[in-house]
Amino acid sequence: MVGIDDVLNKLTTVIDPDLKKDIVSMGMIKDLELNSGNLKFTLELTTPACPFNEEIEQDVRKAIDQLDGIDNFDMKVTAKVTEGRSVSQDEFLKDVKNVIAVASGKGGVGKSTVALNLSLALAKTGAKVGLLDADIYGPSIPLMLGMKGTEMDVEMDQEKRKLVPPEYEGIKVVSFGFFAQTEHQAAIYRGPIISGIVKQFLVDTLWTDLDYLIVDLPPGTGDIPLTLAQTIPITGILVVTTPQEVASSVASKAIGMFDKLNVPMLGVVENMSYFECSKCNEKHYIFGKGGAEKISEKHNMPLLGTIPLNSGIMAGSDLGKPVMITQPDSPSAEAFTVAAKNIAAQCSIQHYKMKEEAEAEAKWDGLSPEERQKILDEFTLEELSTQVLPEHEEEDEVEMQNKTWAELKHEIQVAIIQHLFGKPKVQTTPTTS
Ligand SMILES: Nc1ncnc2c1ncn2[C@@H]1O[C@H](COP(=O)(O)OP(=O)(O)OP(=O)(O)O)[C@@H](O)[C@H]1O
Numbered sequence: 326m327v328g329i330d331d332v333l334n335k336l337t338t339v340i341d342p343d344l345k346k347d348i349v350s351m352g353m354i355k356d357l358e359l360n361s362g363n364l365k366f367t368l369e370l371t372t373p374a375c376p377f378n379e380e381i382e383q384d385v386r387k388a389i390d391q392l393d394g395i396d397n398f399d400m401k402v403t404a405k406v407t408e409g410r411s412v413s414q415d416e417f418l419k420d421v422k423n424v425i426a427v428a429s430g431k432g433g434v435g436k437s438t439v440a441l442n443l444s445l446a447l448a449k450t451g452a453k454v455g456l457l458d459a460d461i462y463g464p465s466i467p468l469m470l471g472m473k474g475t476e477m478d479v480e481m482d483q484e485k486r487k488l489v490p491p492e493y494e495g496i497k498v499v500s501f502g503f504f505a506q507t508e509h510q511a512a513i514y515r516g517p518i519i520s521g522i523v524k525q526f527l528v529d530t531l532w533t534d535l536d537y538l539i540v541d542l543p544p545g546t547g548d549i550p551l552t553l554a555q556t557i558p559i560t561g562i563l564v565v566t567t568p569q570e571v572a573s574s575v576a577s578k579a580i581g582m583f584d585k586l587n588v589p590m591l592g593v594v595e596n597m598s599y600f601e602c603s604k605c606n607e608k609h610y611i612f613g614k615g616g617a618e619k620i621s622e623k624h625n626m627p628l629l630g631t632i633p634l635n636s637g638i639m640a641g642s643d644l645g646k647p648v649m650i651t652q653p654d655s656p657s658a659e660a661f662t663v664a665a666k667n668i669a670a671q672c673s674i675q676h677y678k679m680k681e682e683a684e685a686e687a688k689w690d691g692l693s694p695e696e697r698q699k700i701l702d703e704f705t706l707e708e709l710s711t712q713v714l715p716e717h718e719e720e721d722e723v724e725m726q727n728k729t730w731a732e733l734k735h736e737i738q739v740a741i742i743q744h745l746f747g748k749p750k751v752q753t754t755p756t757t758s
């Protein structure tokens with residue numbers, strides 16, 4: 326007779342295409358009950374926006390079909406967005422599961438447009454989304470949403486006063502534009518005050534219970550991106566670029582800064598990629614081709630979407646009507662939806678990477694120096710010294726067995742995680758739906 330073991334064994338053959346792991350070991354099977362041929366369980370997916378949800382569900386049904394002795398099968402499918410940030414060390418924003426910062430090297434590449442439409446696309450999948458316009462120098466989100474005259478309330482929240490964000494199509498929106506008296510007021514503020522404002526928007530806003538908080542950053546590598554990276558744990562950075570070489574090489578600089586701050590990179594979205602002519606139905610690559618692809622290869626991060634040039638996008642943002650709302654069936658809206666799903670998938674990947682790291686840390690710190698040496702012996706010394714350690718640090722190899730996880734170099738931690746869990750196969754996600 327078929328047993329729970331058989332069911333679980335069968336289900337381990339279903340692999341999440343993004344995370345490259347089987348659904349059982351990832352804990353996606355919940356509340357499993359098997360009573361004389363009646364099988365019931367919940368399949369808990371990692372985000373409602375995952376591009377592979379339907380595929381996983383179908384694979385589960387196929388796998389169960391192959392089992393003999395199941396007369397009735399009842400599967401509930403739910404999705405729970407996983408937390409892609411380590412909040413334990415930090416009390417700030419603990420109700421926000423993922424913080425995604427949208428950055429670019431150059432200005433005017435469409436960061437705000439992308440941040441806004443991605444927020445709307447994520448919200449459409451059923452996720453709870455917030456949008457923080459952290460461009461204090463030139464807040465453009467209020468204009469793009471037709472919320473220019475909007476004011477924010479301040480609510481008494483026990484002893485602390487908190488900002489209550491206004492909502493647009495279900496997303497919570499905060500922008501300095503709701504406060505600035507005149508359009509150019511922000512320009513007079515200096516670094517420390519600007520950082521203070523950003524911190525306040527992050528920490529003193531009632532962002533209750535969000536799956537994704539999207540932060541629209543000003544271009545480049547100034548005070549605001551730095552404040553953000555140092556104030557709260559971020560799930561990852563989304564880089565927006567245009568196809569031109571110049572935009573992409575500037576983007577590399579911004580990527581370098583976040584890398585130094587140890588902020589994970591989720592991937593890159595290319596905006597204004599091509600123009601699809603409605604007469605000839607051909608794609609014209611007006612600004613050239615392949616800029617984002619180059620960044621993706623150079624920095625080993627996935628290309629998560631390509632957004633076409635569309636006059637509707639431009640007209641819409643000037644009129645305060647984003648294309649996700651005005652033209653929900655257009656190729657542009659479709660492109661944003663695909664990108665949003667890929668980004669959600671990357672957040673889930675980030676969650677599992679963090680989980681692996683926590684497990685590796687617990688394991689390492691629980692081992693004796695001899696046991697640690699055994700693990701280290703399994704890397705060939707040559708591999709360690711050429712790939713991980715610069716030559717002059719070779720003496721570190723001897724001392725490594727006495728170090729706690731936190732004292733190990735980041736490169737060594739990565740090598741140990743790879744040794745324990747295998748090389749990460751996750752990187753590229755398809756950019757089509
Ligand atoms: N795919 C697109 N097709 C057509 N127009 C676009 C597209 N993306 C952005 N735009 C237009 O380009 C202009 C700049 O976009 P946006 O303000 O989003 O860029 P940004 O990177 O946020 O700029 P800044 O650096 O000033 O913050 C806007 O007028 C916007 O409507």
Ligand SMILES: [Mg+2]
Nearest residue numbers: 436437460465
């Ligand atoms: Mg902007």
